[in-house]
Amino acid sequence: MKEKLLHTPDGVRDIYDNEYKRKRKVMEALHHVLELYSYHDIQTPAFEYFDIFSKDKGSAPSNEMFKLFDRENNTLVLRPDFTPSIARCVAKYYENEDLPIRLCYEGNTYCNKISHQGKLCEVTQLGVEFVNDDSSAADAELLATVADCFQAAGLNEFQIEVGEVDFFKGVIEEAGLDEEEEAVIREYIMNKNFFGLEEYVKHLTVSDHMKQVLTSFDQLFGGPEMLERARSLVQNHRSLTAISRLEKVYHALSYYHCESQVGFDLSMLSDYKYYTGILFKGYTYGTGDAVVRGGRYNALLKQFGKDAPAIGFAFVIDELMKAIDRQNIPVVIEEKEAVILYHQTWQQKAIELGSRMRQEGKKAELIRMSAKKTLEDYEAYAAREHFETLIYIAEDGTEEYRTRN
Numbered sequence: 545m546k547e548k549l550l551h552t553p554d555g556v557r558d559i560y561d562n563e564y565k566r567k568r569k570v571m572e573a574l575h576h577v578l579e580l581y582s583y584h585d586i587q588t589p590a591f592e593y594f595d596i597f598s599k600d601k602g603s604a605p606s607n608e609m610f611k612l613f614d615r616e617n618n619t620l621v622l623r624p625d626f627t628p629s630i631a632r633c634v635a636k637y638y639e640n641e642d643l644p645i646r647l648c649y650e651g652n653t654y655c656n657k658i659s660h661q662g663k664l665c666e667v668t669q670l671g672v673e674f675v676n677d678d679s680s681a682a683d684a685e686l687l688a689t690v691a692d693c694f695q696a697a698g699l700n701e702f703q704i705e706v707g708e709v710d711f712f713k714g715v716i717e718e719a720g721l722d723e724e725e726e727a728v729i730r731e732y733i734m735n736k737n738f739f740g741l742e743e744y745v746k747h748l749t750v751s752d753h754m755k756q757v758l759t760s761f762d763q764l765f766g767g768p769e770m771l772e773r774a775r776s777l778v779q780n781h782r783s784l785t786a787i788s789r790l791e792k793v794y795h796a797l798s799y800y801h802c803e804s805q806v807g808f809d810l811s812m813l814s815d816y817k818y819y820t821g822i823l824f825k826g827y828t829y830g831t832g833d834a835v836v837r838g839g840r841y842n843a844l845l846k847q848f849g850k851d852a853p854a855i856g857f858a859f860v861i862d863e864l865m866k867a868i869d870r871q872n873i874p875v876v877i878e879e880k881e882a883v884i885l886y887h888q889t890w891q892q893k894a895i896e897l898g899s900r901m902r903q904e905g906k907k908a909e910l911i912r913m914s915a916k917k918t919l920e921d922y923e924a925y926a927a928r929e930h931f932e933t934l935i936y937i938a939e940d941g942t943e944e945y946r947t948r949n
Contacts, residue, residue: 555665565930566875567668567865571650573696574670574859581689583648583672588629590652594619596628603628603816610654610665622654625816627841627856630673635848638675642852645675664862671838671858678842678853680789683822684796686855690826690836691802697864698873702828703805705765707812708790709819709839711774712761714783719754729758734813738762764810768794774810786821793822818844824857830870835863879932879948881907885922886937888912894937 552558559567591612597603604624612620623629626649638645650670657665672689674682687704694702712733716726725748732741738761745758757777764774768791775787790808797803814823814837823839838857845852868875881901886894891912898908909931911922919936926934927948936944 555663557664562877562930563865565877566868567861569875569877570697570865570868571668571670571861574693575648575650577689577692577696578648578672580692581646581672581685583646586630586633586647586649587651588623588626588633588649591620591622592629592632594621596632597621597624603818604655608656610656624653624655626651626653626669626671626858627673627816627818628844630856631841631845631854632848634673634675634852634854635845635850639850642676644677646672647675648672667863668861669858670861671856673854673856675845675854676852677855680792681796682855683789683793683840684800686838686857687793687797687806687824688800688802690824690838690857691800691805693836693859694826694828697868698875699828699867699871701871702826703807704824704826704836705807705809705812706790706793706822706824707809708786708822709813710786710821711778711783711810712813714780714786715754715757715778717782718778718780719748719750719758721748721750730813733761733811734815736762736811761811765808767807770808770810790822814839821855828867828871830867831863833860833863835860835867877930879930880909881931882909882933882935883922883926883929883931884908884910884935884937885913885919886910887939889939890937890941893941897935897937897943 594606594609594611597609598606609624610622612622614620630647630649634645634647648671650668652666652668654666657663672686674686687706690704691702694700712730716729721729728744729741732738732744738759741761742759745755748755748758750758760777764770771787771790775784778784794803794806797806812823812825818841819839820842821840824837825834826836827834836857836859838855840853840855842853845854884894884898894910894912898910901908913922922936923934923946926946932948934946936946938944
């Protein structure tokens with residue numbers, strides 16, 4: 545029983561010591577980028593009413609949420625996703641604001657997926673929501689912000705893949721398919737099962753041209769030249785408008801000098817049904833999954849009472865740290881200022897020295913020396929805990945400064 549109490553449940557883990565220090569350092573670097581883009585911090589509860597994330601909001605399926613009940617027997621869930629929570633807050637606190645709202649957050653999300661074997665059910669996310677701007681300029685700025693965050697984390701080799709929900713929706717409308725047929729095709733495309741897709745489309749009552757379009761999604765990826773190829777396949781206004789918008793976004797990205805790290809993938813779709821325009825994922829070496837995801841969701845806030853466009857992204861910090869570790873990217877942990885080691889006789893002197901240092905903005909940790917430990921033990925501790933200096937107040941009251949080499 546005692547041994548069991550030392551373990552965590554499947555899908556969650558402890559993060560401590562230098563690993564946590566490095567994680568905090570990376571998050572601080574990303575947060576600094578968001579501050580430079582004028583985002584303001586917001587904190588939402590770890591659990592909310594079930595309806596905030598219900599199926600009609602386009603969030604996670606019910607069976608993938610961790611549920612609990614309050615005293616009135618209301619169903620609550622640990623948040624599987626930040627976006628609906630922020631949408632609720634914007635509708636509540638910014639009801640009449642029609643100029644840009646920029647909010648950023650950090651915290652944990654919880655997903656109860658069986659398919660997550662080997663992956664975490666609790667992950668840390670850091671992201672933004674940009675409300676009240678429906679322009680291609682806002683789309684481009686958000687992608688540039690993602691690029692700056694990658695670089696702030698020390699990652700220069702990364703790629704941001706951009707899709708467009710409206711291109712897919714337009715193709716479905718042009719083919720005249722119903723919701724059930726759309727759902728099947730969406731599933732095939734999301735699972736990259738293009739052989740299954742071809743077999744399914746073969747039996748649909750649509751024109752040969754539309755069958756060709758529906759089975760072309762495995763080829764609709766690449767640079768801006770691919771967009772011309774996609775344009776030649778469709779005739780509907782919705783898909784053509786989506787392509788034109790992507791071209792505008794790409795053009796704007798050239799002003800940020802990050803267009804070379806952006807590509808397009810029109811087969812990109814999402815489990816979250818609230819996306820209405822561009823959606824994107826960011827990849828780097830050392831992890832098999834995207835480290836950042838985002839997109840435009842112009843209809844979600846309306847479900848909370850505020851009709852406003854919005855776009856956002858979230859970095860999955862756990863995946864980001866995995867990539868940083870595997871690429872051997874150095875994360876410099878700020879060294880603490882000093883350990884003050886003293887004998888009991890000199891307690892007052894040690895306390896006064898520590899207080900002076902803290903008043904000067906310096907870090908100080910006081911340790912009263914034990915007869916069971918040697919000076920070398922404390923020096924090893926100071927090195928292990930990344931202290932820059934060990935100040936030893938000897939038995940005669942003299943101060944010895946031992947600085948790490």
